[in-house]
Amino acid sequence: MYSEVIGIYVNNNTITFNESGQLGNSEIIWKKNQLKSLKFNQELLENELEKDDIKEAEKNELETILSSKQCYSYHSLEFINWIRKMTSILDNNDCITLFLRTGHPLKTLLAYKKLEHTSMLSFFTPRIDEEEDFDDDDEEQEEELRFGANLI
Numbered sequence: 038m039y040s041e042v043i044g045i046y047v048n049n050n051t052i053t054f055n056e057s058g059q060l061g062n063s064e065i066i067w068k069k070n071q072l073k074s075l076k077f078n079q080e081l082l083e084n085e086l087e088k089d090d091i092k093e094a095e096k097n098e099l100e101t102i103l104s105s106k107q108c109y110s111y112h113s114l115e116f117i118n119w120i121r122k123m124t125s126i127l128d129n130n131d132c133i134t135l136f137l138r139t140g141h142p143l144k145t146l147l148a149y150k151k152l153e154h155t156s157m158l159s160f161f162t163p164r165i166d167e168e169e170d171f172d173d174d175d176e177e178q179e180e181e182l183r184f185g186a187n188l189i
Contacts, residue, residue, distance in 0.1 A: 041114050048107045108139045116161040
């Protein structure tokens, strides 16, 4: 373990879990062919672009995400460990679905088929990127956090 914060980066072909700290770096990359499904929800972002009240900064951010088809989020290692513990009873036919959107909580859906198709939905709050300087009174910066893409 190198950090208390895990970065999750998603593009059309991979999902990467990354941590870095004073002692070193660690990275786990899952390729699309190693996953049941990896999707980028372009329609969600396009709908945001069509809104009448969209600010220029928001529009630029959305266009950047749409063109790069990438999103990211940072989460506490403690939260990621909770997900790991919840998946410990998954069977080979069971599935965990992650919904990732930049600046939003990480949504996890665990489907347990062997438990009579029981499912568990959880939300894990994101950590703010330490490199970004946020001011509580600056609405424009807060608005920029709400964009991203879903990972399904």
